[in-house]
Every structure is written in structure tokens, then in C-alpha cells.
Amino acid sequence: MGKPHNIGRIEAFSDAVFAFAATLMVVNFDMADNLAITKSNTTSFLSFFVSFFVLVAIWWVHYNFFRRTNYMDNVLIALNAILLFVALYYVFPLKTMVQSWMGEGVRSFEDLANLFVLYGVGFLLIFLCLSLMYYWAFKKTEQNADSLVLFFYARHFAIFVVVALISVVIAFSGIGLKxxxxxxxxxxxxxxxxxxxxHFTKTYESL
Structure with missing residues (x-):
């Protein structure tokens, strides 16, 4: 007979991965030896600032999933592992995206298109994992008014996935890059x- 999963250890491991991602951002933060304020330093700071708080936002969404359900199985562990892997990967194209806003790092429209695609794929995979996690937890728990919250967020994050896919297709096609x-x-x-x-509230308001 299988033993129940220890959710606390899964959350602790996840927090360690997010902390590692934040550490990588600090390690890659560039600062001039003479501490002079330059455009390059400003760009590095802004890219670090945006990337850090996006990482915090992802952590917050991940944290809320574990507040909304106590269910855990091997499928959710696998989806969570994929999400953490992508979150680590996602930080670096995001930093490059911010640097491109400041006129650094991107030399052509092809570079910009590739960056949008890279960013979009990371965004898509993170929220696809979250959507599937919510949907799987909903399917595996007793379906009642409380569990509908899980179904709501499965649909909610599916919207993020669809929009990211549209963005990737547009970037890959080179439409409106300028x-x-x-x-x-x-x-x-x-x-x-x-x-x-x-629409969800109207459909399920009687439950």
C-alpha cells in the first residue's frame, strides 16, 4: 500500500529552487569595478529588478496552488518539477527582454523575434503546468462548491497559455516586431x- 505524499517536503524543495533562481540572478548582476553609475549599470539593475519581482509573482502563484488543495500525487509532482525547471530557465530571457527595452543586447529584428519566442515559450510552459496542476487536482478531489475553485483557476491559467501561444505565433511570423x-x-x-x-460565476452560481 502506497504512503501519502509529504506536501511539506515538496513545498520546501520548490522554495529552494525559487531561492536558487534568485541567487542566479544576483550572481549574474553586473556592476562596474569603480561603482560608477552608467547606462550599463542602470540596465543591469532594471533587468534584475523586473526579473526578481516576476520570479516572486511566479512563486506567489505557485504558493497559492498549495493553499487551495491538499491533494498530491506523482502526476502533480512531475508537473511541479517541470514548472520549476522552466522557472529557472525563464529568468534569463526575461532579463534579456528588459535589456532590449534599454537598447542593449538585441541587434536585429530576428534577434527580437527569437527573444519574444523564447519568452513566450517559457511563459506558456509555466502557466500550462499550473493550469494542468489545478485541473488534475480538481479531477482527483471530491467535486463540490469548494473544489470548483480549482476548476476556475485551471481555466483562468489556460487563458494565459492561449495568449502566450498567440504571441509566439505572431513573433515567429515577424508581424509587428518594429x-x-x-x-x-x-x-x-x-x-x-x-x-x-x-461567465464562470454565471454558469456555476447555483452550486
Missing amino acids: FGFPGFVYGLIGPLCYWQSK
């Missing part, structure tokens, strides 16, 4: 999540 159009596509997340929330 104006950063693949990045502006992420602005669809807000309206679509709002619509999904209203």
Missing part, C-alpha cells in the same frame, strides 16, 4: 480573464 506587437498581445489576458470570471 512596434513590439507580440508583447502587447499579453494585454489580452486582463479582459479575457474578466470575461471568463463573469
